[in-house]
Amino acid sequence: MYTRLMSTRDRLVEATRELLWERGYVGTSPKAIQQAAGAGQGSMYHHFAGKPDLALAAIRRTAQELRAAAEAALGGEGSAYDRVEAYLRRERDVLRGCPVGRLTMDPDVMASPQLRAPVDETLDWLRGRLAGILQEGLERGELTGPLDPEAVAATVVATVQGGYVLARSSGSAAAFATAVDGLLLLLSAHKVPAEQGRSE
Amino acid sequence: MYTRLMSTRDRLVEATRELLWERGYVGTSPKAIQQAAGAGQGSMYHHFAGKPDLALAAIRRTAQELRAAAEAALGGEGSAYDRVEAYLRRERDVLRGCPVGRLTMDPDVMASPQLRAPVDETLDWLRGRLAGILQEGLERGELTGPLDPEAVAATVVATVQGGYVLARSSGSAAAFATAVDGLLLLLSAHKVPAEQGRSE
DNA sequence: GTCTATAACACGATAGAC
DNA sequence: GTCTATCGTGTTATAGAC
Missing domain, CATH: 1.10.357.10 (Tetracycline Repressor, domain 2)
Structure with missing residues (x-):
């Protein structure tokens, strides 16, 4: 869960970064990301094309x-x-x-x-x-x-x-x-x- | 797929070793193991208690x-x-x-x-x-x-x-x-x- | 932008026939 | 020992209301 001072998009990226670090890409599900970010399915698929697209944003930021x-x-x-x-x-x-x-x-x-x-x-x-x-x-x-x-x-x-x-x-x-x-x-x-x- | 000269049990372990190496534990499903070993669900659960048990045998062998x-x-x-x-x-x-x-x-x-x-x-x-x-x-x-x-x-x-x-x-x-x-x-x-x- | 509903399939396992 | 059937849950989306 991330502060509500961050946009939903940013919370999704941050949650993905944490999960990618902890469990890797294969071990990270969209559902887990949504729960960690406090966002619904709709939000995730509104901001990102899918799991690979979201992961790309997260990996770039981490790098x-x-x-x-x-x-x-x-x-x-x-x-x-x-x-x-x-x-x-x-x-x-x-x-x-x-x-x-x-x-x-x-x-x-x-x-x-x-x-x-x-x-x-x-x-x-x-x-x-x-x-x-x-x-x-x-x-x-x-x-x-x-x-x-x-x-x-x-x-x-x-x-x-x-x-x-x-x-x-x-x-x-x-x-x-x-x-x-x-x-x-x-x-x-x-x-x-x-x-x-x-x-x- | 492994040679039929190996027992079903050994084929399951070998298939698991390969998949663990390639995709890790999280990325390896029982179904994928069964297909690679040429074994059915029943065989796998007859020889091993479940995914962790099979993985343990595979990891020990690899180590x-x-x-x-x-x-x-x-x-x-x-x-x-x-x-x-x-x-x-x-x-x-x-x-x-x-x-x-x-x-x-x-x-x-x-x-x-x-x-x-x-x-x-x-x-x-x-x-x-x-x-x-x-x-x-x-x-x-x-x-x-x-x-x-x-x-x-x-x-x-x-x-x-x-x-x-x-x-x-x-x-x-x-x-x-x-x-x-x-x-x-x-x-x-x-x-x-x-x-x-x-x-x- | 965000929500819920639904879909089609995979996961990990159990049951019971053969 | 091996098989198929079934189970409840999770996955990765899409659809469409709000």
């Missing part, structure tokens, strides 16, 4: 939010390592999993070019953004090789996505943190100590 | 197979690094995702202590097995610190699980390989070159 949250950490102050660490350690609803990444396991989402596009684009943007930061770190002399930015960026994204799996499996958010710790430990071996002439 | 496949790589010849690499690079149906890991995103599986137990146990065993190998590598002088075996083991498992997400998202198995490459690149910085007195 946009994820991107903004990631950028808040990645675009911050500090060295390349610091920004990657900030991203890895940012606050997360770990036990709920990744609202975007989990859609990759949904057969109906993957079967629809429309629904899968925002998922692919978001993860690809994230990987590219991380690669750029790592590349910059190498160029600025903050990081030392051998360190392929594209490959390590993929590893960073994969560790996060897999961290959710470990956390949900064990029922503990600590499992996510441990995987991140391991990655940062490996990455920190490539840190160049800050020397005179730069940031201190 | 067992995954464990055996992982052990084949992890228990092989070579240094700690080599065995971890063998595990990471072992042949996989990358675009299908992990048949065990994907269950962590299934709300009905996670809500059932019985169904989630094999998932948790399998991933936990894998993490522990990897940690043991890394620890051994440190003790034997094949690997050099700082390298927390428990944390890095979690990172290895997470990279694999997340690699599946990246591969399915992009529709390309190469994305999995890239994430693995990045991890091995980071880990290889801790390799101690084989010297006189050991294995050569």
Whole structure:
């Protein structure tokens, strides 16, 4: 149930976002959406063509939010390592999993070019953004090789996505943190100590 | 459809394993299982108490197979690094995702202590097995610190699980390989070159 | 815009014949 | 052991009143 300060359309989208996160596309019925949004059948089919159309609106919104949250950490102050660490350690609803990444396991989402596009684009943007930061770190002399930015960026994204799996499996958010710790430990071996002439 | 050389019971389990892998628990109906197995309603409910019971048999079997496949790589010849690499690079149906890991995103599986137990146990065993190998590598002088075996083991498992997400998202198995490459690149910085007195 | 009614089918399971 | 019949409920809509 969402506040009546939101339009029916927005409540439907928000309810769908929550259910998609919790139960996936296959596990989410129009009826469940309507009940969560406090809307009738008629309202839903007035605002949206059907379940796929509503899901598309929800997925796009979720992808946009994820991107903004990631950028808040990645675009911050500090060295390349610091920004990657900030991203890895940012606050997360770990036990709920990744609202975007989990859609990759949904057969109906993957079967629809429309629904899968925002998922692919978001993860690809994230990987590219991380690669750029790592590349910059190498160029600025903050990081030392051998360190392929594209490959390590993929590893960073994969560790996060897999961290959710470990956390949900064990029922503990600590499992996510441990995987991140391991990655940062490996990455920190490539840190160049800050020397005179730069940031201190 | 499965060979008639298998018992009806086994065909039901195999069909369930395939559908669970492809569509998850929530997305798999008894009817779909029966059709894939070439069995009627009566057969299914004769051999199994219901969908959860059948799913449990299927999940246990899948977990067992995954464990055996992982052990084949992890228990092989070579240094700690080599065995971890063998595990990471072992042949996989990358675009299908992990048949065990994907269950962590299934709300009905996670809500059932019985169904989630094999998932948790399998991933936990894998993490522990990897940690043991890394620890051994440190003790034997094949690997050099700082390298927390428990944390890095979690990172290895997470990279694999997340690699599946990246591969399915992009529709390309190469994305999995890239994430693995990045991890091995980071880990290889801790390799101690084989010297006189050991294995050569 | 939102509501209720209805439809055609799928879901997950039970009953009982064979 | 396997089959068909049946059940009550849920799914994904469409129709049409208000």
